[in-house]
């Protein structure tokens with residue numbers, strides 16, 4: 001971790017966010033960018049009420065999307081609870097769509113390491129190929145960094161080729177230097193992506209957390225040559241906000257990150273709004289689309 005000293009100032013973060021907001025305002029009518037954002041969505045359903053039937057219906061909507069909305073690309077992935085990994089596997093027709101499963105005691109992460117590993121292993125056996133886990137936030141706040149990192153590595157060890165997204169629950173970390181340190185630990189110990197939030201705790205994703213995490217990703221890339229992905233998630237529902245995240249990614253990490261291999265947006269409510277926005281630009285009038 002010593003290789004990655006925290007150097008950001010509040011002023012630098014605020015300035016970067018202002019610049020991203022100004023650039024984002026100019027992109028509101030850019031349908032190609034809005035389509036790219038749609039293609040970066042991890043379309044999420046993480047509700048207590050979810051069932052095999054409701055997730056099957058959700059999957060069917062994704063399967064039928066190209067028929068109804070030929071002008072938008074597909075989403076990047078669907079993201080569900082472990083009980084529904086097999087529904088994604090059997091239901092999704094387009095095998096390029098990621099099958100993301102939250103695991104390892106999501107969203108609190110407060111369970112035994114062997115349970116975390118077993119849950120993750122099962123999620124993959126049943127069809128998941130992307131796994132979203134939360135760090136042990138309490139241990140992190142106590143300064144037990146090795147414990148936090150070794151858990152990540154242990155969970156990754158049962159994942160084979162599946163991609164690991166590590167959630168920092170940035171709203172619980174408060175200070176930028178804590179978000180920075182958690183980002184570095186997540187990347188050093190094996191995360192392929194770092195993700196802001198579970199969506200189950202407030203505050204969820206913020207531009208401030210994104211700025212810090214992206215700066216850590218940039219620094220990690222400069223030092224190691226490894227490209228780690230970024231996933232803001234939790235409370236993101238408008239094109240306006242999503243464009244600011246897009247502009248932050250572009251400003252800090254550069255154009256190489258502007259695709260769904262390195263940029264995902266975890267959201268349960270964004271897709272309908274982006275569909276409505278793209279249709280409005282195409283048709284010249286506004287009609288709210290409630291497809292999902």
Ligand SMILES: O=C[C@H](O)COP(=O)(O)O
Nearest residue numbers: 198199234235266267268
């Ligand atoms: O991982 C994704 C988040 O849980 C989604 O949060 P959201 O329901 O606020 O969009």
